[in-house]
Amino acid sequence: MMRAFPQMEKNATVMQPHRQAFANRRRDPATKREAILQTAAHLFLEKGYGRTLMNDVADRLNITKPALYHYFSNKEEILLECYRWGTALIEDKLNQIAAQKGTGLEKVEAFVYEYANVMTVNFGRCVMRLDESDLSPKARAEVRGYKRKIDRRLRSFIQEGIDDDSITRCDPRMAAFSTAGAVNWICMWYKPEGPLAPEEIAAQFARMLTHGLAARRKRRATQPHGSRKVQQQMSGVTS
Amino acid sequence: MMRAFPQMEKNATVMQPHRQAFANRRRDPATKREAILQTAAHLFLEKGYGRTLMNDVADRLNITKPALYHYFSNKEEILLECYRWGTALIEDKLNQIAAQKGTGLEKVEAFVYEYANVMTVNFGRCVMRLDESDLSPKARAEVRGYKRKIDRRLRSFIQEGIDDDSITRCDPRMAAFSTAGAVNWICMWYKPEGPLAPEEIAAQFARMLTHGLAARRKRRATQPHGSRKVQQQMSGVTS
DNA sequence: TTTTTAACTTACCCGTGGGTAAGATATCAT
DNA sequence: ATGATATCTTACCCACGGGTAAGTTAAAAA
Structure with missing residues (x-):
């Protein structure tokens, strides 16, 4: 039929x-x-x-x-496993970057790009969006360990950049918080079915967070912004 | 006695x-x-x-x-009121900045500074740290409204900057997400009893987010970083 | 003092949701 | 076919926590 x-x-x-x-x-x-x-x-x-x-x-x-309950012993174990998958994704990218050649600034740029991409994947989003205090102390300690490792990596890239003069003198800790914060926040507003492509977000963030918003030098003429279309309205600062 | x-x-x-x-x-x-x-x-x-x-x-x-229950009709009303207080704090600062003279970049810098300070105050932290989906649809809509207003303000500052050539050409929406994200994230790791003073955080963030991490020009000599002490270890990217 | 009333406490209800006990069923090995 | 086993379901338990009913107390008013 x-x-x-x-x-x-x-x-x-x-x-x-x-x-x-x-x-x-x-x-x-x-x-x-x-x-x-x-x-x-x-x-x-x-x-x-x-x-x-x-x-x-x-x-x-x-x-x-x-x-x-044949696959997980309780709800918390599901949560913990989400954290593990997500942090593994990040770690993987970080190892690749750390092995690369380049200035500290370039590594930070690469970090932002890759990290931003992970923040558009569900498991990655879970890592930064979900609340650690839903975990038991033991599991929380484990997750904290993963996050601290990520943080150390980013700080080391920044420190490299300061040492090789590609990054302006600053407190690496604060710079790491600022950079990572901007990227982490992606997981709060990104919607997979939304209008923004992950690579587009990643590329723009990588540029802005390393080189800033300030114009490098005065522009001569202010010509309109290419053929960029007015895009779909998104809700707000956080969603 | x-x-x-x-x-x-x-x-x-x-x-x-x-x-x-x-x-x-x-x-x-x-x-x-x-x-x-x-x-x-x-x-x-x-x-x-x-x-x-x-x-x-x-x-x-x-x-x-x-x-x-003599002062609030239910738990959600307490939550909502926290949001109201917090967003009011932010709105207040924003109005002051919008009334100021200066380039778009300077307004963004001022925004970051003031906004970062609010993110170290409990009510301010609540706004960005707590989960909106704990609110009823009606209350959530109200809070969303406040946040959208904040976002619009920031984007308008950025657009001003692009128009007056103080900010490099970019997608204002993306730039707002990046800038606001870095500042919003403060509420995730800031601890009132911690070693970092709010004004210090605010000042550094304002600088980094507008002018970037990249060194403007090659430095001659790399002298050690002043008398800055090695500071207390903080946990990680997010805590 | 006595009265009045807002401010508060004790004692309780009950919906909710994580987790389990015990039984049913499909699939594999023999 | 037939047993053995992992897989999955039905039916249930019960701790927890938001919210309330009804009574009590402290302070101001009369």
Whole structure:
């Protein structure tokens, strides 16, 4: 029998990609674990950790709440695993940058670019957007460790830049807070379905945070701003 | 009779400043309302909104939970009022800056300085640190309105700067996100009892965010960084 | 003093949501 | 086929915490 809209079924699963992971019972457990993490991360970002119920996660996967406890021992472990995935993404990029050649300033620029990109990925967003105090002291200490490592890396790039004269003299700690803060905040307003492409954001941030807003020298003529279109209105400072 | 430590009693109240507001029954209700708000804001920042119990707030004020409901109809109203106080602080500063003379860049610099200072005050920190989705749709819309106003102001300063050639050509929306993000993030790591003075933070941020990290020109000699002491270690990128 | 009333306390309710006990079912090995 | 096992469901428990009902007390008014 011919279907009127043969693609409908497929689209239905495309819209809920992680439901598929639980279609067969004996499917790879690792895949299911990740499916749980992905949907949980999505919900945590959408509604916050506290307001995300275990039932919400289960519902999205077309399973029941107790099924989740076959893959995670409790809600906090899901949260912790989101942190682990996110920080791993960042660490990975940082190692690449640290191995590169270049001035300190160039490394900071690369840091901002890569870090900004991670801040548009759900797991990355979780790292900076979710509240650490939802974690137990032990888990919180672990996450703090990851974050401190990131911070040390950024500060070392800045210090390199000061030493090689590519960065103006400043307090590396404060510069790191400022730079990282601007990028961290991306996870507060970025919407995957929004009008801004991650690479575009990353590129602009990398430029602005290293070279500042101030005009380098007086411009002669003020010609209009290329063919940039007036873009969709976004809400505000934080959303 | 002489006391061995006559100041002890006084210190006890200094340590818990808001308890005093509820010492007498017929004291000014407005004072008590503010005392509740202050302690609530403090706890919200310390433990998060969701983990702060009405009992926690009451305990700190040496009263019982139902007493709070004489001043606020529910928990959310306390939260909303924190937002109102915080955004009012910011708006106030913004109006002053907008009225000033100067280039766009100078206004952005002033914005960063004043805004950063607000981000070290509890009510100000609440605005950017607490989660809007703890508010009802109606209240959230109100808060969003305040934030959008702040954002519009910042963007207008940036646009002014582009027009008067004090700011390099860029997407004002993106520049606002970057600048505001760096400052907003202060509320995530700033600790009132920490080693950094608000004005110091504000001054450094204002400089870095407008003029960037990049060295303007090659320096001749690299002399050590004045007499700056190695300062107390702070945790990491976000705390 | 006595009355009045706002300010507060004690004792309680109950919806919510994380987590579990025990049983059902699909899939694999034999 | 048949048992064995991981997987998943139905039905439930109960701690927690926001909010309230009803009674108590302190301070101002009369």
